[in-house]
Structure formats: C-alpha cells, structure tokens
Amino acid sequence: MGTDIYGIIEARHPSAGEDWYEGEPWPVSMPLYPLYDGRDYAAFGCLFGVRNWLSWTPVAAGRGLPADVSEPIRADYANELDAALQGCTWVSWAELRELDMAVRPAARGMLQIRPGQNSGVYQYRIDDQWPDEVVEQYGIPPLGASPVEALAGRWEVAGATLEYGPVTRLDVLGPGTGWEHVFEVMRALAHRFGPDGVRLVVWFD
Template identity: 25%
Template sequence: MGIDLFLLNRGNAYDGLACLFGIRNSYGFRPLAEDRGFPDDASVELRAVFADYGGPHNVHGTIWLTWAELGTTDWQETNASGTRTRASAAGADTDWGRVWSVMHILSEIHGAENVRLVALTRA
C-alpha cells in the first residue's frame, strides 16, 4: 500500500529530499540513503505507480528508507556548511512532520522495518 508524499507534505519537500536521499542536494547534506533502486518486495500498488511514471526508462532514481532507519537518524547533523540541521530540513516541526506521524503509526501496527518511504524521481 502507498500514500503519495504530496498528500502529506504540502511544503517545499526538496530540502528534505536532499537531506534524506541526496535529491537536488544543493544544501550539502550527507544523504541517509542513495541509489538503492526499486524495492524488490514492493507492493502491487507501488509497482503500478512506478509503471505510471514510465518505469525504469522515465524514472531517474528510486530510493527508500525504513522507519527503523529514520529512528536512528541524528537529526542534529548539519549540512556541509554547518548552517542547517536535518531537523530544520525534514524534522518533525517541518512539513515532513505529517509524513513521520503516519509512518510512526503504521510502524506500531506493522513494525518499524516494514514501513518505508519510497521516493521516485523523474528523469
């Protein structure tokens, strides 16, 4: 099952995508995950979204993180210039907070390793 990120995050998601995945990373964050590819065990729904995006020919990259990984993240880590923390880019007090709330609730039901954020980026 999947939820479109933009239903939950109505703000500028790019600074968060930079610090999480290195996408459009002009901010200089060390990404938490890069180049993981499409999840082998993706749901039928996520596979359909991937196909609607044009599949591997039109998707620039696919990256994912589990709730368990996010739970061990140092949110006070700064970008390369030392001017922004992960928390300021994608922490609970940003538009990403709703995403984290949903993932937290789902992890209580399904387990932290079984809840993940998947980012598909168009070429």
C-alpha cells in the same frame, strides 16, 4: 525546471512469508500526498540525495525500487517512467526514527532572502564567502565581512528580510516542514507492523 517528489508509504503484512498467505507482502498504506506536498530541495538532498545543493550525506540515496515492492507501486512507477524520472529509492521507519537531527551538511550554512512580504523565499548555500550577487544587491551582511566567523542572524534591507544560519536535519525535516506528518504516520503504523515493517518508497521528476 523544478523537481517534484512522489511517494507511497508501505507496511509489511504480519503474515507475509507464511505458506497460507497469498496477498501482497507490502500492501499499500497511503500516498505521500497530502501528508507532504512541498518542494524543499534541502530536505530532498538530506533524505534522498536528490538536488543535494547543501552537500548532505544522504540517509537513503539511489536504492531503486525494493525487490518486493507492492504491485500497485510498481505499476505506478512504470506508468510514470520517462527520461525525467530520477532518484527512485526507499527508507524504512527503523532508519528514520534513529536519525540524529543535529547532523549538518557540508555547507557552512544557508542564507534565505524574502524580497517582499508577499514574495517567495530565495535560498543560497553559504561556505566561506557571501554570494557576490547578494552583496551587490543588499550590501555586506551586518554579521560580518565573511561567513567564517559569522553568527546566525536576521536583518532587513530595503524591504527585504534576510536570515542566515547553520542548517541541521531538524531544520529541514522537523516541525513546520511537512515531514513531521509523514513521520507521525509511519510511527503510528510501526506500532502495528514494527519499525522494519514500514517504509517510504519515493521517486522524483
């Protein structure tokens, strides 16, 4: 069964904390969807430690709901609360803007296989040996008998396209992943509310 992400971007009101201000400290800005509508576990693991099959050091894992989260988000979360819900956490734009996008996970790399032109992509974590099932079906990769000394490469076998290489944060969060839209909105809001005044609250099921 797959894991989906749900989230909302919040911005802290400039007058929050003032005696006269009676509104929400963090008024809701916009939901994660439609900015991001993917299900990329490599990104989930990188940012939030959920489905962390590549063994990233997560940016913001297991923080729970912020203590001062807006009531609409608290209500949404409570309405969806069930045994399948997991990984509730949050991350500020101040943290995201400072990410070193060259950071890699513990895994040596990732192998992606597209069996046919109109098929989905299968991903494999690669450490010190090629997966037995991949070798059995497609043979030993032309990159070498072992991934230890293998360079990144792309090749075709029996109508399937295989691609191997190391993975960085840029690969899973950069252009073309969908996360660039989230980051752009948070960056724009930060011009008004400050880097620490913009955050993304997420949970998974």
